[in-house]
Amino acid sequence: MVYFVGAGTGAPDLITVRGMKLLNQADVVIYAGSLVNPELLAYTKKECEIYDSARLTLEEVLDIMKRAEKEGKMTVRLHTGDPSVYGAVREQMDALDAMDIKYESCPGVSACFGAAASLNLEYTLPGISQSLIITRMEGRTKVPEKESIESFAAHQASMAIYLSAGMLEELSKKLIAGGYSPDTPAAIVYKATWPDEKAFTCTVSTLYETAHAHGITKTALVLVGDVITHQNYKKSRLYAADFSTEFRQAKEKEQ
Template identity: 45%
Template sequence: MKGKVIFIGAGPGDPELLTIRGYKAIEKADIIIYAGSLVNPEVFNHRKREAKVYNSAILDLNEIIAIIEEGIDANKIIARVHTGDPSIYGAIGEQIRELKIRNVEYEIIPGVSSVFATAAALESELTLPEISQTVIITRPEGRTPKPKKESLTSLASHNATMCIFLGIGMINEVVDDLKEEYSENTPVAVVKKASWEDQLIIRGTLKDIANKVKEENITKTAMIVVGDVLNPGNFKASKLYDPNFKHEYR
């Protein structure tokens, strides 16, 4: 038996949104390192009784790698459980870099991102014909700096659908940046803890969404979605199911 690290996207919160492959990986893991309160602990209720469980919210990178190294030396299977899909703001790149230095075997199991759980909660298609065919996934600049060309104002110039992570705590600044390019009447929705039992949805426009967020005292764990797809009116149907449109993939 050889030790291995398995990065697992645990999904947005609802344990039933954990993939089958992710479920099986957690089931066989000897060590579980999960990303704190962002991960619903129910996603690893089926773990082995003897599995060791660590909350990475109280660990730094060196401490995480030390736990992994100890497990690998003992030929253990390590489940590194991240919220949503680990490729988006999951900080797996720096962990993978350390594993490569140490020649540690690993694999990545994708998960359902909170972006898509949010869209489902809003009952919205993020790409509607002639309204928006582009989805921008981003975050405002905080402790982590952003390239200058990726400022919210710069990205907003496209007037595409925008899904903003990690911005609810600075909602005023986010709205001010967006209003540089979007109309203040542009629809906005905020979804707190998409797919969790205590999910909360707030709808408004750039003109009033900040006040609505403050009234609900939402300060974290929420996605901001901006764009006309949220209130499209009478939009045109796609060509995909047009009776006069022929292609080989439908």
């Protein structure tokens, strides 16, 4: 059996309880060494076989899984954040299907939520934004034309932009071309929830300058939207005194 486990954003205590238990039980762990906090390996048993996938090809990863399955061992494939977001897990799952090897997924805390916690943000403030767009700039991995930064920027929703810290000048131009004003609030969060985390607020037009001033060129998430300054939002109707729910009747206004 293979378990795809989300390691979370970095802090070793942000892995889920289920994920930690799977690491406790694993006979083999294949972890993304370039991104996953190695402190998480402390949850494994002494005899666990550990492999760093940063040095492996897809075929080599699959060979380890196949061998472990033949030996009756349980494998944890430990991915950074949540495996479903830029995790390259589908190609592994399809290969396991072809080999008739069973697998399950265990979710994890993705970087955009670790970054929000670091800045005490709510992405969905009433009156400002009720949507969160998770996307990336095009690099070696192509992005469909209909999912361009400009097209998403036109929505004026909250945005979390992954894998783009090395292209911030171009990112700013695309965000502005799509409809964001240059002074729209933005933030750069480097290694969210790690001990060496750095988080800076700025504007769409000063993303590059802010990152350059602090030596940030990779492993950072870009957040965009008016929710970052959390001003001029409306309070939730759910807790309003004059709003009825299944559990609470609206209270009459005092005369």
